[in-house]
Every structure is written in C-alpha cells, then in structure tokens.
Amino acid sequence: MRAAVFDRYGPPEVLHVAELPDPEPGPGQVRVRVRAAGVQPFDVGLRRGRMSRLPVHFPQTIGQEYAGVVDRVGAGVSDQRIGHDVLGSTMMNGNAALVCVPETNLVLKPAELDFPTAAGLVAAAQTASGALAELRVGPGDVLLVHAAAGSVGTVAVQLARLAGATVIGTASPGNHGYLSRLGVLPVAYGPDLVEAVRATGQAPTVALDAAGGIAIEQSVELGVDRDRIGTIVDDKTAAEQGTRVVRAPRDPARLAEVVQLAALGRLTLPIRAYPLAEVAEAHAAVEAGHGRGKVVLIVEP
Numbered sequence: 001m002r003a004a005v006f007d008r009y010g011p012p013e014v015l016h017v018a019e020l021p022d023p024e025p026g027p028g029q030v031r032v033r034v035r036a037a038g039v040q041p042f043d044v045g046l047r048r049g050r051m052s053r054l055p056v057h058f059p060q061t062i063g064q065e066y067a068g069v070v071d072r073v074g075a076g077v078s079d080q081r082i083g084h085d086v087l088g089s090t091m092m093n094g095n096a097a098l099v100c101v102p103e104t105n106l107v108l109k110p111a112e113l114d115f116p117t118a119a120g121l122v123a124a125a126q127t128a129s130g131a132l133a134e135l136r137v138g139p140g141d142v143l144l145v146h147a148a149a150g151s152v153g154t155v156a157v158q159l160a161r162l163a164g165a166t167v168i169g170t171a172s173p174g175n176h177g178y179l180s181r182l183g184v185l186p187v188a189y190g191p192d193l194v195e196a197v198r199a200t201g202q203a204p205t206v207a208l209d210a211a212g213g214i215a216i217e218q219s220v221e222l223g224v225d226r227d228r229i230g231t232i233v234d235d236k237t238a239a240e241q242g243t244r245v246v247r248a249p250r251d252p253a254r255l256a257e258v259v260q261l262a263a264l265g266r267l268t269l270p271i272r273a274y275p276l277a278e279v280a281e282a283h284a285a286v287e288a289g290h291g292r293g294k295v296v297l298i299v300e301p
C-alpha cells in the first residue's frame with residue numbers, strides 16, 4: 001500500500017510516499033481503505049521530533065484521522081461491516097491507503113457528507129466538542145475563541161452558537177469575513193485584542209485558547225473566571241495563571257454527534273485538499289499556522 005512516511009525528523013520535505021506491506025486487521029479490528037485523511041498540528045510536531053514520548057521507528061508512518069470504506073475484518077468482527085463508509089481516529093498511520101483500527105473506534109459516515117470533510121472533522125470535532133463540554137458553554141454565555149478560523153476554532157464557534165452562546169473569535173483580518181459568515185463577532189489577535197473585544201460591547205464569560213502566546217493572559221484581563229478559561233495548547237501558562245487545561249479525549253460518540261450536524265448542513269468545515277503525493281506541501285500549509293478550516297489529503301479520489 002501507499003503511505004506517507006518520514007525517514008528522519010525535520011522540515012516537511014522529509015515526508016514522502018512509500019510502498020509498504022498491506023496491514024492485516026487483528027482481532028477486534030477492521031481494515032479501512034482510506035479515501036481521505038486529515039493533517040493536524042500534532043503531525044507537524046511528530047515529524048519535527050517534538051513528541052518524545054511516542055514510539056517512532058523510521059520509516060515512520062503518520063496521520064491521526066481517516067475516512068474510508070471497510071474492506072476487511074479481523075477475528076470477532078462481523079463481516080457485515082465490510083463496505084461501510086466510516087471515519088475515526090487512529091495513531092500515527094492514517095495518511096495511508098489502508099489503516100487497521102479497532103471496530104469500537106468507528107463512526108459511520110452519513111451519505112450526505114463527503115470523505116474529505118468527514119476526515120477533516122475527526123480531531124477538530126472531538127477536540128472542540130469536548131472542550132465546550134468541559135467549559136460548560138451554554139445559552140447566555142459569551143465565548144471568546146482564540147484562533148477561531150482554524151480547524152478546532154471553526155468547529156468550536158459553530159457548536160457554541162448551536163448551544164446558544166454568543167461567540168467572539170480571534171483571527172487575522174483576512175479571516176474576519178469568514179467568521180462573520182459563521183455568526184461570530186471577529187476581532188484581530190495581537191496586543192490590542194483586549195480593547196478590540198471590549199469594543200464589541202460583549203463581555204466574555206468563557207474562553208477557549210487554541211492559539212497560545214498571550215491568549216490566556218488576555219482572557220484573564222478581560223475578566224473571564226479562571227475556571228472557565230481553557231487551553232488546548234499552553235499547559236505552562238495555564239499552570240502559571242491558574243486556568244484550565246482542556247484534555248478533550250478521543251470520543252467516537254462525540255464525533256458521531258458532530259458528524260450528524262455536518263450531514264444536516266448545520267455545521268461546515270472548509271477543506272484545503274492535497275493529493276497524498278503532496279503530503280509535504282500539506283504539512284507546510286499546516287505548519288504555516290494561518291489557514292482557514294482544515295488541511296486534508298486525498299488518498300483515493
């Protein structure tokens with residue numbers, strides 16, 4: 001099978017597509033013929049060598065998100081599974097033509113959702129949904145989302161709006177029109193953020209930091225209760241400021257809920273698609289850190 005691999009830590013160019021043996025599903029697993037696969041900042045960190053606790057063996061496969069079609073099942077799994085369109089999380093092997101995953105990890109892909117969008121939702125949906133639950137975002141809240149135009153931010157702002165919250169989102173000016181179309185009050189990040197938020201006339205009651213830098217300090221300065229400032233990027237500042245680190249663990253049930261909203265057209269995620277052969281370009285786009293929506297690899301068009 002074709003798979004994205006890297007032979008050493010380094011810049012996007014260390015990635016290439018290699019031919020590897022087809023994997024076989026073990027007991028309780030299914031094999032998925034991957035149609036599309038997400039790329040996320042985690043993958044950039046792995047390829048850069050920043051994930052020291054993970055077992056990396058070169059040539060190392062990569063990728064945490066897949067969407068495709070079940071083509072084989074392992075012992076203990078009904079062969080009725082074969083042919084199902086599915087999506088889900090995996091570990092360091094999703095950017096490949098075939099991936100074996102536990103059956104319990106699968107989420108069924110609704111017919112209304114295309115494979116690239118399905119693959120793109122996997123991590124962002126679980127992270128955003130888990131974060132909003134942990135921060136107890138609900139009606140009457142004013143949520144400030146730092147990095148609102150990225151993949152997690154895009155899903156978080158829409159889920160928060162559906163939950164009845166008013167949403168303020170930080171982004172570069174080029175993404176303000178995009179955020180407005182999602183029903184978000186856009187503000188520019190940077191040193192003037194606190195004044196920009198105050199100028200909206202809304203006082204944030206809860207904040208989600210998907211940006212890092214000074215986002216936590218600015219949320220504190222805006223008067224948000226420290227217990228309702230959650231970060232998914234900056235554990236160190238959270239500890240210093242006494243604010244919350246959001247873990248948002250992988251949760252297929254949570255993913256299925258968000259996928260259903262997307263299938264109903266109540267939630268969107270713009271996709272920036274690259275063929276698998278351009279995995280290095282896709283990584284460079286994620287690493288640049290200024291994208292809108294989600295970068296996805298098309299493995300099988």
Ligand SMILES: NC(=O)c1ccc[n+]([C@@H]2O[C@H](COP(=O)([O-])OP(=O)(O)OC[C@H]3O[C@@H](n4cnc5c(N)ncnc54)[C@H](OP(=O)(O)O)[C@@H]3O)[C@@H](O)[C@H]2O)c1
Pocket residue numbers: 040041042123124127146147148149150151152153170171172173175189190210211213232233286289290291292293294
């Ligand atoms: N993806 C996940 O499921 C997941 C899970 C756990 C943690 N995280 C972490 O969460 C962060 C965001 O992930 P993502 O997948 O949403 O990333 P992403 O899609 O690459 O989006 C990054 C966003 O950050 C914004 N940004 C860049 N510099 C900023 C700054 N100084 N202040 C505020 N915003 C800034 C950009 O906005 P502009 O384009 O408008 O500049 C861009 O839209 C990453 O650090 C990632 O490691 C992600």
